[in-house]
Structure formats: C-alpha cells, structure tokens
Amino acid sequence: MNRLIEFWPILKRLIKYAIPYKKKIILSFFLLISGATAEVLGPILISYFINNILSQHKFYLQVILIIVITFIILQILSVFFNYFQSIYFNKISVGIINKLRHDVMNSAIKQPIYQFDSQPIGQIISKVTNDTEAIKELYDTVAPTLFRSVTLIVIILCAMFTLEWHMAIIAMFIIPLVIIIMSIYQYYSTPLLRKVRYYLANINNKFNETINGMNVIQQFRQQNRFKKSIQNSSQLHYLARMKILKLDGFLLRPLLSLISALVLCSFILSFSCLKHEVFEVGILYAFITYLGRLNEPLISITIQQSILQQAIVAGERIFSLIDSQKQAYGKHKKRLKTGKINIKNLSFSYLEPQKNILDNINIDIPSKSFVAFVGHTGSGKSTLANLLMGYYPIKNGEIYLDNKPIKSISHCILRESILMVQQDPIILADTFLSNIALGKEISEDKIWETLKIVNLDSLVKSMPRGLYSILGEEGNTLSVGQKQLLSIARILVKNPKILILDEATANIDSGTEQLIQKTLTLIRKNTTLIIIAHRLSTIIDADVIVVLDKGKIVECGNHKTLLQKNGYYSKMYNFQLFKH
Template structure:
C-alpha cells in the first residue's frame, strides 16, 4: 500500500477506464460546455441591461421583454443540459463499475488457493462491493464535478476578462490559494481515509466470520467476546470518521468562504477607488455574481477530495488483487487417456518456511486404488490438493498420465481428475444445477449418477424432482447426503482419477457399502485415491500410505501393514476395539428394550 497522498499511477489507471469509450465521454463533456456557456450568459445579460439601459434610464419594452425571455431560455437550457450530462456520467460510471467488478471477480476465480489461505471472506466481499462502489462515486461525483466546475470556471473567467481585466486579476488571486488548500487537505486526509477503508473491511470480515461460525460461537458461549471485538472495530471506525469530519470541517468550507470573502472585499475596494467611470455598476454586479458562482464550485471541488481519496484507496486494493499472481496452467491440451499418477520426491510448504510434505514417492497405476491415512495434520489433504493442482509443488515431480501436472491445460486437468471433499458446498439452486454445475449434462446421466451413489430415491421423493431447490427451505440435505450429492457431481463426467477426501465420514455403514460397490464398478476405467480415518473403507486398496508429519512412514496393502505391527496396526486395533464396544452398547440397549 502506497503512502503517497495521490498515487498517480492508480489515478491514471482509474481514469483509463472512462477513456475506453471516448465518444461517450466526449458527448458528456460537450454537454457540460453548452450548459456552462448558458449558465454564464445570465449575469452577462443582466450586466448588459444595467449598464446600457438602467444606467441611462431607458426601458424599451421590446428590449426588456427580449432580454427576459432570453434569460429564462438560457437558464432552461443550462438546467436541461446539466440533467442530460449527469445521466451520461452516471451511465459511464455504472459501465466502469461493471467492468471493474467483472475483472475483479474473474481474477478471484482464477487465483491460486494459496491466495485465500489468509484472506478473510468478509474482506474479499468488501473489495468486490464497497470498494467498487467507491469507484462509482469517483466517476459520478468526482469526475463529473471536476469537469463541470473546471469548464464552468474557465468559461466564467473568459467572460470576466472580457468585462474587466482588473477585476479578473483580483478573482484570479483566489485560485492559487484554493489550490494550496486542496493540496494540503489531500496530504492530511490520505492516511485517514486509508485507515477508515481498512477498518470497514475488518468490520465486514468480522460480521461474515461471526455469522458463518454462529454455531461455534454459541456452543462455546463466546457471544460477549465477539460482541466486544465487533464493538471495538466499530468504535475505531467511528473515531477515524470523526477525525476525517474534523479535518473536513476545518479545511473545506471555512477556509474557502474566508478566501472568497477577501476577494469580495477586494472587488468592492477596487470599485470604490477606480469609480464607476472605469468599472460600471453592471460590471461590478456581474463580478459579484460570478464570484458567488465561483465560490460554490471551488467548495464543491474541495469537498470531492474526500471521495477522490476513498476511490484511490479502494482502487489500490482492487488493482492489487487484479494484478496478483494468477493460477498458471500448461499448454498441453491432450485429454488424459489413463489415470496414472506419479510422485517423485515431492516436497511442499505453504509459507516457504515450514515443510508440510517432504520426500513423497507414489506410483498409482491406471485403475489403481491408493489410500492415505495418518493423524490430523500429517499432510494427507495437502497431498491430495497437490494432486489436484491446487498448489504448485515446492520441489520434486508430480505426473498425471505420464505428463508433468504443470504442463496440462486447465480443462484437461479439471476433466481428468476430480475430488469429493469432506464438507462439500451445496448451491442455493436446484438439484439439477447442483449436480451439473453449469456443464452440459443430460437428465439421464444425472439420474444415473444419483442412482450409483444411492441418492436417487431421496430425490424422486421430492415433488419437483430434479427441479427441487436445495438450501432455500424446499429441501435440506443431511451431511451424508451432501457428500453423496458431491460424489454424483463427479460421476457424471467420469474422470480418470477420483480423490475422496474423507468423503464417507458422514455416511452410515449401509450407504458406505453401496458406495463401495459403485467405486469398485467405477475402477474399471478410473483410478481412486481415498483419504480415510475409517480403515474399513480402504481394506481393498492396492497400496496404503501412512503419513506422519509430512513423510511416509509405512506403506503396503492392508495385510502387509498389519503384519508390520506399526502405526497402522495400532490404528486398526483401536478402531476394532471401538466398533466392538459400540456393538456391545447396541446389544445392551436392545436387551433393555426387550
């Protein structure tokens, strides 16, 4: 984040969006020019009437009526053109915001997962919504106001110089002083507005995380602690806003009003010294009128600096994310023909300091069945994420279908290897859309996939069938059913490698058996990698890797690992004992019921 009062590179880039449609911008500026000419002509006509008719005590009816009608017409023209140009600038602003939002969201979708490891959801949403709204305000109010007032003041100064260059010089002295105030205000307000925007993002992040984790907060009775944290953020945000308001109250209108008052006194004093013979009464009236009209645009320009500062801070954050490193894929567009997977001395670190995986060697043949087991934090899910291409490996080599993973095109990678996660996300949409996820999949294939995972009976029970909306009150799936739905998503496209990351953790034994049968059938044309705590689900695996602290400590099939009587054997014995105790409990409950 830059510490400069005005980041010229950011401002230039921000203005560049409006220049994409030069024709629309030129029309808006032309409308502004016409409106300014019409607006400035009013005092000039009154000056002409005072000096040429009132001063001579002449009131020709046709001339007076003509001037009155012309004055009314000019004011009407000015009002109409101001209205039309405001619509034009709003149209430009909305178009820019749409472009920036689409660019930002497109970049978000293509960010590597590592970008989200330390990015709270609330802050990201704040960038897409609040920060882009600040850009809209920049175009609607700042750009529109600056162009309107600069053109208006320029036209006014030209007319004033035509009336009296002496009085014009007095007014011109006001402009450098105002510019100095604006520059000083900009420098003073830069850090204050940046802090205010950052605190607003923190507030959004706090609300988002609190709502998402509401069950945990209430279970742990942390309502008061989170309320205090939120109150602290809002208090600091309020304090920063008050600081900005104090700065605005001191440096905006009071200073500008003082400077304009000095200019007005100077005009009156000059008129008193020179007399009406050098400067007519009408000219003095016109200058006083113009001075009043100059003051408001100057105050308006200075007041827009706050919006300018907010827009620059918001743009720094948005452009920083847009320019961030994107997920990179290779150029190999040849579809995967087989589900072969190889890891050679693979190592990985999230932060570049602490090794999460080290020296991983795996060789999974086509139609193979690989299982990964180990304690929490052993690196199982991280290894699966590397196989999916979510993160680039730190060192070593990872191949799919005999080709380096980083050489494969995005579509090839995503069609060739798929994952069913432990806590799958369910869209607030129909069953059909939740399964196909925008892909061109027929209802027949969807029903076949639901049938394979044992979810078709449940969906047929819904009155709307595949058109039933999930997560919106019409139907809610259990944790196990969500995992079955996620598995159906994968099965409709038949990948070459399927990774199950604790995908059977929330499924009962009957459904698990049904899925095991489906997976055995699917192995006819795909390889399977299973991460599991329940060892009963991987007894048929061709090879089981036991991970501990990021390294493979044991490997072999189920019988071989039991014969080694190592960590895997201990895990198996504990689970067998647990299942035995569970059976005894169920038997006791049944006897009591009888």
C-alpha cells in the same frame, strides 16, 4: 506533486477503462460545456439590464421582455444540458464499473488456492463490492464535476475580464490559495483514506466470519465477544472517518468561504474607493454573482479531491488483486489416457521452508487402483491430496500423471481428469440439475441415471419441481449424507481418471456409508481411487494403504500385510476396533 506522481499510474489505469466510451464521453462533455455556458450568460444579461435600463430609467417593455425570456431560456437550457450530461456520465460509469468488477472477479476466481488460505475472504469481498463502488464515483461524480467546475471557472473568469479586468485580477488571487489548500488536504487525507478502506474491509471480513460461524458462536455463547470485536473494528473505522470529516470541515468549505468573503470585501472597497465612472453598479452585481458561482466550483473541486483520493486508494487495492501472481499451469492439452500416478522425491512446505509438511514422498499408483492415505492429524494426508489436485506449485520433487509432469498439464485437462470429494462439499443455492451439471451440457437422462446409482432419485422425485427444485444456501435443505451423495453424483457424470475422497465418509451414518461404498465400487472400474480416511473400516479393500506420520511414509501395503507388521497401522486399526 510527489503524491500526484505516485498516484498517476493507478489513475492512468482507471482512465483506460473509459476508452471504449470515448464518443459518449465527448457528447457528455459537450452537453456539460453547453450547460455551463448557459448558466454563466445569465448574470451578463442582468448586468446589462441594471446598467442600461434600471439605472437610466429607460423601461422599454419589448427590451425587458426579450431580456426576461432570454434569461428564462438560458436557465432552462442549463437544466436541460446538465440533466442529460448527468445521465450520460452515469451510464458510462455503470458500464465501466461492470467491466472493472468483471476483471476483479475474474482475477479472484483465478487466484491460487493458497491465496485464500492466507487472505481473509472479507477482504476480497470488500475489493469486489465496496472498492469498485468507490471507483464508480470517479466516473459519475468526480470526472463530470471536475470538468464542469473547471469549465465554469474558465468561462466565469473570461466573463469577468470582459466586464472589468481590474476586479477580475483581484478574483484571480483565489485560485493559487485554493491550490495550496488542496495540496495540504491531499497530504493529510491520503493515509486516513487508506485506513478507512482497510477498516471497512476488516468489518466485512468479521461479519462474514460471524455469520458463517453462527452455530459455533451460539453454541459456545460467544455472542458478546464477537459483538465487541465488530464494535472495535467499527470504532476504528468511525474514528478514521471522523478525522477525515474534521479535515473536510476545516480545509474545505469554511476556509474557502472565508477566502471568498475576503475577495468580496476587496470588490466592495475597490468600488467605494475608486471613481464611480470606473465601476458601474451592474458590473458590481455581476462580479458579486460570479464570485458566488466561482466559489461553488472551487469548493466542488476540493471536495471531489476527497472522493478522488478514495477512488485511487480503492484502485490500489483492486489492482493489487488483479496484478497478484496467478498459479502457472502447463500447456499440455491432450486428455489423460490413464489414471496412473507416480510421486518422486516429493517434499513440500507452506510458509516456512525449513519445516516440511511432506518429506521425500515416493509412491507409484497404477491406473484404476484403490489407494488409501491414513495417518494421524497433521501427518500430511490432505496436503498430498491438494498437491495431486494441482492446488499448490511443487518446488521439490515431482508428481507424474499418466507419465506427464503435473506442472506440464494445462488447467482445463487437470480439472477434467482429477476431481475431489471433500468432507464438507460445497452445494450451490441453485437447482439439483445445476449442482450436478455445474455448467456442463449433460442430458437429464444421464443425470437421472446417476441419481439412481447414488440412491438420490427418490429424494429428487419427491421434491415439488424435481431436478429443477432449488436447494437452500449451502444445501441446508439436505442432510450431510445427501450432500456427500450429491457431490459423488457430480463425479459420476464427469467420469474422471482420478478421484480423491478427502474424509468424505467422516460425518455420515453407516447406511449412507454403505451406499457410498457401493458407488465407489462402480467408480473403480474406470477410475483410480484415492481415499483419505480416518475411519479405517472403509479402506479394508484398498489395494495399497499408505501410512503417513509427520510428513513421511512409515508403512505401505494392503490391510492384511500391515496388520501382520504390528506397526503404526495395526495400532490405529486395533484402537478404532476396540473403541467401537
């Protein structure tokens, strides 16, 4: 009972998804009841035939034909009704799961970036795929089976009491025993089912990690280690599943079959000990038939309990994602007029409040200026870029864009006004056109003009279908430099107020770097440009170079001024110059 109360809120939320299909569900239930009724009426006809025709040797051909034809019609109707109710329930379940998957995916897309930093991607994928599939069975298997089973039990018991109430009371003893078995099963199966869902998600996560890192795995000959890791996860999943199967094997069909056998023995003893006038042979036949049919829905109910448990556990995981806290954005929806940035007393930490990644950062960046952030690995450069993008909520200090606090700016204006080119740009397995437009209505002329600026026009023209050529998964048909140029082409068609390049030239050749530098010179006419760079030769022309060390600004000025100071920047620059 406690577990039922615990699960009720989740079950209630899952049931709410069925409300739009109310009329179809009513029709499906009508078909289901009709099929169950037709199925139960068959043994009554046979009982009548045994008692009134066979036992009395009154073989009237017309009556026998009517009984046979009626019996066949009832069986056909039962098949007909059960077929269509199954079709309807499956249509309903697919529609509900489509809506649920939409909600889960919509929630996953709206998750703050820091959620993806702390949560394995495979876990999220498992929620969208495996968990929603488990919930699908709630609608297309559990609900119709439970309703059909309960309907059959009620109709069978009514038929039993109509035929002979003494034996019906004996049959009734099976129901409380089944309820006890179901309660015991629920108690032991729930924690096991939670483990199964967790282990399955863990397997998905390991497969995702292995496939994405295949180059590194093969390069460092780590195949056996990753194979063992997946085998261990699979073994844990297997052991948990085996425990559930053992539980099913003991508490479900064998135990219920034993109880049914005991009830059947009670029928036979009652028939043998009492006067034959009390029980007729036809009634005994009907009761034996009904007992077999009563046994099946009781077993079905208990088996469905297992699937119901899995659906509820999957629902817990899905609703934990849907209900997870979303990042709050402001309500300001007016476009930014300038690319001016002011950072005031900004401090930031990820998980440990006492360990700041950024410590009391103060910078004023005029609109349309070129600013570079430099520093050793771990100095806080990328963290600062992510905060400018609005990926993380700011708790200490403030960032102003165009004199407006970043927390007051709406998500759509933020994403429209400030864009980032990353070191490893994401390329979709789609057309060149789709990768540049990204869902926006942009003319082909504008895209060709942009491709010419970034020197990709000749590459696109050489492809069989031009702009409509499909790029491989993650853009594997393009070189690293071409991916970077493509990601910059995305920026040029959007014309943002602020552009951030996070190590965008770290992995490309000098020729491609020069192309990017020319493109950035054009961008600077209308956009505030912020570059995070390890290769200091790319930022010599920056208006301001901000040097970070351990989350603090240690130097600030242009290239010439910083070299004269002979400090952090000078040492970094001379080291790179000497190395090359």
